[in-house]
Amino acid sequence: MPLDGRARRVLPVGRHALLVEVATAEEAQALHAELLRRRDAGALPPVREIVPAARTVLLDGLADPRGLAAALPHWDVPPVAAADAPLVVLPVRYDGADLAEVAALWGMSEDEVVRVHSGIEFRVAFCGFAPGFGYLTGLPERLHVPRRATPRTSVPAGAVGLAGPYTGVYPRSSPGGWQIIGRTDAALWDPEREPAALLAPGTRVRFEERGRRP
Structure with a gap:
């Protein structure tokens, strides 16, 4: 069903x-995907950048944004077709300092946290946040967790963390x-890579999963 x-x-x-504000994170992702599809099909005015955020999408570098601004609210935007996107598999050693706390918040064992998260x-x-840091959605609402009451002064590169509805990996x-x-x-961010x-x-x-806490 198209999104409303x-x-x-x-x-403007x-x-x-143009900055497009939407009601939900799911619609932001769907609108971003639709803009990319239309751009690749030559059905979008030339645009330099298409930048999604939590509930907005920015289109920058439009020669004349007025026509697109009038049309965008009337587009039929289908939900994201996940299978059309590339897949990245990240090997993880589940030995994080907050694994036990997350297990308590989720009401399950640490082994079950690993099984659920990796599934x-x-x-x-x-x-x-930082170059290479992606905000990953997919956690069911019942598994959302709060940020730590006291942030750490240093989190190592490669750390896999949870906050609210998101999973993320610290690139540095x-x-x-x-x-x-x-x-x-x-390596989440490598300036020598393209x-x-x-x-x-x-x-x-x-x-x-490539290992757990000893």
Whole structure:
């Protein structure tokens, strides 16, 4: 079923950009996918960048955004077809410092947390915070967890964490308040690679267990 375009609000950003506000994260992902599809099919005016966020999509570098601004609220936007997106599998050692706390919040054992988390197919909704950091959706609402009351001053690169509805992987060492359940050796950001970011909006992600806490 197409998503309801009446919930979209299109705002001008300067002379050559539009910001589309939507009602839900799911619609933001679906609208981003539809914009990419139309761009690749030559059915979208030339645009330099299409940047999704939690509940917005920014279109930058439009020569004349007025026509698109008028049309966007009336588009039929289908839900995301997950199978059409590329899949990245990240090997993870589930030995995070907050694994026990997450198990308590989820009301299950640590082994069950590993089984559940590694059994979900996530999707990169948008990127931010640091180069290469993707906000991954897919956790059922009952498994959403709060950020730590006191953030850590340093979280190592490769740490796999949970916060609210999201899963994420720290691409470099930095402060952070996510609940850390594991770590991966995958390079999330490599300036020498093309593209530098391993995860892009729309990418499907699975975590593959490669070990647990001793």
